[in-house]
Amino acid sequence: MNFNLLSTEIATALFGSVLLILSLVTGKDARRGLGHATLAGLLVLLLITFTQYGINSGGFSGTWILDDYAVFMKQVFIIAAILVVFAGKSYVEDFTGNCNEFYVLMVFALLGMMGMASAGDLITLYVSLETMTISFYILVAYNLTSGKSAEAGLKYLILGALSSAVILYGMSLVYGAAGTTLFAKMPPVSVASPVLLLGAVMLVAGFGFKIAAVPFHMWSPDIYEGAPTPVTAFLAVASKAAGFAAMLRVFLGGTPVAPDNWLGIIAVLAAITMIIGNLVAIPQTGIKRMLAYSSIAQAGYILVGLMAADPAGVNGVLFYSMIYAVANVGAFAVVIAVERATGSDEIAVFGGLWQRQPLLASVMTVCLLSLAGIPPMAGFVGKFLLFSAIMDQGIYWPAFIGFVMSMISVYYYLRVALVIWRDEPKDPAPIAVESGMRLAVMAALAVTVVLGVYPAVLSDLSLAAAKSFFGM
Amino acid sequence: MSNEAVYGIMFYLVSAVVLLSAVAAVTLRNLIHAALFLAISFVSVAGIYVLLHADFLAAVQVLIYGGAIPVLIAFGVMLTRTPGAAGSNPVNTKTYIWGLGITGALFAVIMLSLLKSKFAMQGLISKEPSIEGLARLMLGDFLIPFEFAAILLLAAMIGAIILARGGEAK
């Protein structure tokens, strides 16, 4: 038994437990220390993942797979967590009552995501998926004195449990049709039996909920608005990436559904997700709801890469997940800073932000431009990889829809930028940015710009990871 | 009576109890009564497991679904008491009709695809007691989900305590 296969997960579980003990023995005045401890631990975890590249093997009779693909995805989750903790530390310290367990639950959610990226069978996938979601139910409701937060938590729990039940029913049908839960052992079929098709539809519906694809997206704007903003950022970025990681494992790595059938379902899902997500984002007046709809649309772009179902497509998914994670957390970090200073999340309060805090204003603008896919930013490269993967297969319409909808998305992203740079501030007092927040937004800014100009740094890594996914 | 006939009668009896009490659980207007029928439904699902030779699972079902979960639900009902139990479980009149429609349509789709499919049936093998096989899987090939489940329970326990205790006002 090679412990190297599990070293990241063992370290994460240990780290979470140590953090739990620390949060019990330290008093309320030690909150800042806990945030720093979390950051240090996450950085160590990130370093550990770098030793895991190139292992490319499985364990436990195939229920656990550690390929470069899994390692890359784990790095996306860890980087998102690091940025969220940097940006959200003081937000969390503002919580009344016990805030200490917040970081513990975040680490456990992270552990669940890691399991999703490495799962080689349905049982491992399901249990790690639930480890992530149950931690998120609690995190969403973590603002214990706010009715909004509790309401968001309950809604997320009811809809999340419902979607889990649907995923499970689909999994039971797949198990019945294939006779095994191991992805690697599922027999390939050319013509899907009705029960397999039904199972696949239920899996798509359930995972569609987890990644907030239209028409299973209705929960996300509400939950994003009600949840504490750092949790929203983590939910929008890491849990969505984990959903994609699991979807790729299930559909490209195993399920013996005839590809034509389910690729058709994914194509329809991708198209309506891109269209509805972008169109509904336009009239939003709250920044969190706007970013919620924008992240629905982003899920649609990533689905196009899934549709390609080849190394180029997976490469696009991986590259874009990283870029999306950094840019989205960057945008949410600015929202956190402005929300703490003004107490509101309306787009209007961003008026004249560049006079109040030029750093936040530039980061927000760059991140939004990257999300919109404007050329010098990294988001453009990501979209290019996703769309060219599907166009190489001679299918042009998803790329066309994606292109048109990206143009439309520029409108609502730039509207925020316009408010920031053109409007006069209602309250000219400068917004203070503490050191953690400064680090988070500067990192997001640097990554977004550097990878836009010089994408090979990341795309070489993601291409190797995508090839390892297909065993190449 | 042949063994097969007895098995058939048992199956129909147990399934009828499961389904009828489940219907009662989702239609009754009194939440306490609904929870009671839910417990009956759960316990008779254990009967189905016995018919399927899953003895360990039947025991787990009785312990968790017959004991722990109904108690939790009863606590949930009592701690959030609404005046009088009689109307404590109202049906949402707006969604009543399309709720019936959606579930009916889904049932038809599931049954159609189940009946149209062929499963790779294998002869029934009587084997070692299931508890031994389960233990071997749980601590062998499926050790990782087993460990993840431990973390999951820890997270759920922490969360339940934090949420139920609530925060202090500022």
Next chain:
Amino acid sequence: MTIGLEHYLAVGAMLFCIGLYGVLTKRNAVAVLMGIELMLNSVNINLVAFNRFVAPADFVGQLFAVFVIVVAAAEVAVGLALVISIYRLRDSIHVDDLNLLKW
């Protein structure tokens, strides 16, 4: 007529739909959770039946069902804690009274 796989799957499908009906029509959050529990039980019936008839060589289906029970118990615990927390803040646990967010 012998009782076969289809009979068990039919019971599972019916139970799933009954649970879904409960989720769709109930106003009380506790009742909605009860419906979800019924759905999870139907999945377990499916898994155990498939294990018995399609893949009897090992106990993977039963093991899956054990994990589903574990997760379901954790979910109910967190769900009821949330219900209590929201009741404390809002004095109501009816799903359609939850309207601070637009839903």
